[in-house]
Amino acid sequence: MAYGAPFTVPGEFLPNTNSDPDVKRYLAQLRQRGQLRPVPMSSHGTPRESVSNDLRTANFVFVRRDTRRRPLQSPYDGPYQVIHPGDKTFQLLIGGQDTVSVDRLKPAHLDIDSPSRWPNHQTGPS
Secondary structure, eight states, X not given: OOXXXXXXXXXXXXXXXXXXXXXXXXXXXXXXXXTOOOOOOOOTTSOOOSSOHHHHHOSEEEEEOOSOOOTTOOSEEEEEEEEEEOSSEEEEESSSOEEEEGGGEEEOOOOTTOGGGXXXXXXOOO
């Protein structure tokens, strides 16, 4: 109860007016509002292509090292040869054969004419 406000009976929210509303205008507005359609949502959350085109076509990749690094230590190991690219994992020639997640890979752009410059890695990434 508020001071200075007139008393109301429960269920009586609007003051009682004796004038009748224009029924035709009210129905036209109601029909117009009934024809409104929601705007389609934009798809901000749809996942993008999981593997970039550079990575998908790369013959050699670098593998990110997920361990703590010392100062001036490279964050990537490699380059390693890609045996079989996949949607979420790649099979690489690391020593034998190893499966690595795409999230840890970076395409290696190498000069194919000079294979003697490629490091020869016998062990896998740490």
